[in-house]
Amino acid sequence: MSQTDQKQPTPTSVEGPAGPPAQRRPDPAAALRPRSLTQNSIPWWVGLVVLAAAAVLGAALSALISFSIALWLIFTAVSYVIISYVVTRTRVNRRKATDGFWKNLVYLAFIVALLPLVSVIWSVVSVGVPGLLEPGFLASDMRGIDGSIDQQSQEEGTAVLGGIRHAMIGSLLITLTATLISVPIGLMTSIYLVEYSRGGTLARAITFFVDVMTGIPSIVAGLFGAAAMGWFLSTANSLGLPLPSRSTMGITAAVALSVLMIPVVVRTTEEMLRVVPNELREASYALGVRKWRTILKVVIPTAISGIAAGVTLAIARVIGETAPILVTAGFVVYTNWNMFQGWMTALPVYIYRQFQNPTSPNFSDPSHQRAWAAALVLILIVMGLNLIARIIAALFAPKKTGR
Amino acid sequence: MSKSITAKDLNVYYGDFLAVEGVNIEIAARSVTAFIGPSGCGKTTFLRSLNRMHEVLPGARVEGELLLDDDNIYAPGVDPVTVRTMVGMVFQRPNPFPTMSIRENVLAGYKLNGARLSRSRADEIVEEALRGANLWNEVKDRLDNPGSGLSGGQQQRLCIARTVAVKPDVILMDEPCSALDPISTLAIEDLIGELKQDYTIVIVTHNMQQAARVSEKTAFFNIAGTGKPGKMIEYDDTHVIFNNPSNEQTERYVSGKFG
Numbered sequence: 001m002s003q004t005d006q007k008q009p010t011p012t013s014v015e016g017p018a019g020p021p022a023q024r025r026p027d028p029a030a031a032l033r034p035r036s037l038t039q040n041s042i043p044w045w046v047g048l049v050v051l052a053a054a055a056v057l058g059a060a061l062s063a064l065i066s067f068s069i070a071l072w073l074i075f076t077a078v079s080y081v082i083i084s085y086v087v088t089r090t091r092v093n094r095r096k097a098t099d100g101f102w103k104n105l106v107y108l109a110f111i112v113a114l115l116p117l118v119s120v121i122w123s124v125v126s127v128g129v130p131g132l133l134e135p136g137f138l139a140s141d142m143r144g145i146d147g148s149i150d151q152q153s154q155e156e157g158t159a160v161l162g163g164i165r166h167a168m169i170g171s172l173l174i175t176l177t178a179t180l181i182s183v184p185i186g187l188m189t190s191i192y193l194v195e196y197s198r199g200g201t202l203a204r205a206i207t208f209f210v211d212v213m214t215g216i217p218s219i220v221a222g223l224f225g226a227a228a229m230g231w232f233l234s235t236a237n238s239l240g241l242p243l244p245s246r247s248t249m250g251i252t253a254a255v256a257l258s259v260l261m262i263p264v265v266v267r268t269t270e271e272m273l274r275v276v277p278n279e280l281r282e283a284s285y286a287l288g289v290r291k292w293r294t295i296l297k298v299v300i301p302t303a304i305s306g307i308a309a310g311v312t313l314a315i316a317r318v319i320g321e322t323a324p325i326l327v328t329a330g331f332v333v334y335t336n337w338n339m340f341q342g343w344m345t346a347l348p349v350y351i352y353r354q355f356q357n358p359t360s361p362n363f364s365d366p367s368h369q370r371a372w373a374a375a376l377v378l379i380l381i382v383m384g385l386n387l388i389a390r391i392i393a394a395l396f397a398p399k400k401t402g403r
Numbered sequence: 404m405s406k407s408i409t410a411k412d413l414n415v416y417y418g419d420f421l422a423v424e425g426v427n428i429e430i431a432a433r434s435v436t437a438f439i440g441p442s443g444c445g446k447t448t449f450l451r452s453l454n455r456m457h458e459v460l461p462g463a464r465v466e467g468e469l470l471l472d473d474d475n476i477y478a479p480g481v482d483p484v485t486v487r488t489m490v491g492m493v494f495q496r497p498n499p500f501p502t503m504s505i506r507e508n509v510l511a512g513y514k515l516n517g518a519r520l521s522r523s524r525a526d527e528i529v530e531e532a533l534r535g536a537n538l539w540n541e542v543k544d545r546l547d548n549p550g551s552g553l554s555g556g557q558q559q560r561l562c563i564a565r566t567v568a569v570k571p572d573v574i575l576m577d578e579p580c581s582a583l584d585p586i587s588t589l590a591i592e593d594l595i596g597e598l599k600q601d602y603t604i605v606i607v608t609h610n611m612q613q614a615a616r617v618s619e620k621t622a623f624f625n626i627a628g629t630g631k632p633g634k635m636i637e638y639d640d641t642h643v644i645f646n647n648p649s650n651e652q653t654e655r656y657v658s659g660k661f662g
């Protein structure tokens with residue numbers, strides 16, 4: 001058996017006697033190929049060990065300066081990133097270490113980005129809940145609440161009276177009206193940009209000015225709203241039309257807010273209309289459907305989920321505006337349902353006023369409690385709007401399944 | 404209701420670029436005509452000029468005469484939308500409307516144009532069109548499910564049903580089987596054979612066997628080079644084009660010597 005094997009010509013002998021034996025030659029693939037399948041891995045518990053070590057090290061390092069939770073967490077995070085890099089580098093290889101290093105940095109960046117949000121929600125909830133739980137907070141306005149009542153509740157511990165009914169109604173009315181103004185304008189603008197303009201000068205000008213409008217400071221929008229309505233009313237009055245002479249009212253605030261809303265609506269709906277496949281438009285044209293009907297019945301229904309989500313996000317953006325409402329609608333303590341007559345309060349303005357000018361200057365605790373509770377309500381409203389946007393997007397999304 | 408198509412010296416442009424030059428062709432009513440040729444030679448462009456879909460693109464225009472029976476669809480004053488109700492089109496990739504159910508997709512030609520149909524009339528149209536597209540038995544129990552939930556071949560037949568539901572005179576098909584498997588392709592080819600009893604059918608295909616199987620007449624398009632206009636080289640009975648073409652380019656193309 002072995003004799004026959006020896007007589008067989010091996011590849012090396014065929015290659016030539018002068019060459020070195022094949023086994024000695026280093027195989028270039030060996031550098032990449034691990035010798036066993038589990039070679040390049042470390043056990044799952046190593047991560048925990050590294051974390052514990054980093055926590056201890058972080059505690060020690062922060063104790064050197066002066067121990068605090070924040071400092072400890074920062075040192076722990078930094079030393080975790082460094083230690084896990086070194087461990088992976090020495091135990092596995094450089095590629096995996098670099099991979100893990102960047103992964104840790106990405107997670108860290110995510111946590112840092114999340115911190116302010118969590119912190120804001122936590123502080124607003126923890127401080128705002130007592131005020132929100134005050135009976136009648138959502139159902140009453142500030143009429144008849146004066147300094148003596150606040151002083152009494154701060155000194156004697158009686159219930160904090162007064163609420164945000166007028167501010168919620170004002171916010172909702174103003175935002176709703178602003179939405180009614182800006183959605184048709186914004187939607188039609190984006191329809192023009194996507195469906196009718198063929199990249200002409202007008203379309204480029206519109207896109208440019210929409211971008212400029214996105215950057216308008218909100219106070220400028222408020223001043224514009226007040227000035228425009230003032231001019232409009234004085235012109236109308238000089239013509240003898242029976243219109244109010246004072247421009248401070250809900251509709252002025254809605255106009256100012258729509259200046260801020262329109263560019264957002266244009267931008268989001270434009271994107272949504274652009275992603276509607278051209279094939280659907282052509283399919284509709286090929287059935288002999290006119291362009292406006294194609295837009296109305298094919299393009300918009302296909303994009304409606306994105307449009308609805310974009311509009312809701314635009315609403316969420318303007319409902320928190322303070323300055324433009326303060327200069328256009330003013331501030332009152334009672335409920336005003338009339339958009340076209342008299343001053344109106346919105347939630348952000350209410351919060352601002354309760355902080356800046358407490359109802360009782362010397363006993364500001366009740367005012368601050370009301371402000372925090374109102375801030376909590378505002379956050380809840382914005383969160384609710386975002387949730388609604390997601391639900392709408394899911395409900396109206398084109399159905400993919402159903403096979 | 405089926406109509407013939409006659410093109411006289413038809414030039415098709417994209418802006419200033421002449422894409423298809425000087426096409427003269429006569430397509431008989433109730434027949435299947437195939438357009439073959441290498442990619443970029445203007446088959447699809449010419450097909451799209453047959454129902455004025457070409458001019459949907461910015462800057463696209465057409466010169467020459469295109470007669471549907473005796474009416475020039477490029478005559479001044481002709482509404483392209485009216486032309487498209489007479490000349491239906493099936494596209495390369497199945498494109499049912501994603502927001503609509505199967506039933507609504509079939510009725511799309513009516514619904515999108517705002518026509519009011521009684522429930523029973525709509526049911527009749529749906530059943531007739533789906534039977535006409537050989538799809539009725541597969542979907543009759545789930546007409547209210549989304550059209551995009553069907554398989555690719557079923558979606559394409561749904562698109563054909565959508566087209567025949569509005570009773571056009573001519574059906575244009577732009578590589579209707581190129582995204583489909585052989586079984587679905589067979590179903591569509593059988594369907595084309597049935598549809599030609601009632602409709603004039605023009606089909607663009609890259610598959611020469613398909614052209615040989617389904618069509619009675621075949622037009623071969625070719626392009627002299629990049630940037631040059633596409634031209635119709637030869638138009639004859641399908642068996643002549645494939646067995647005994649008179650033009651050398653056609654002979655080289657159908658025998659697989661180039662392209």
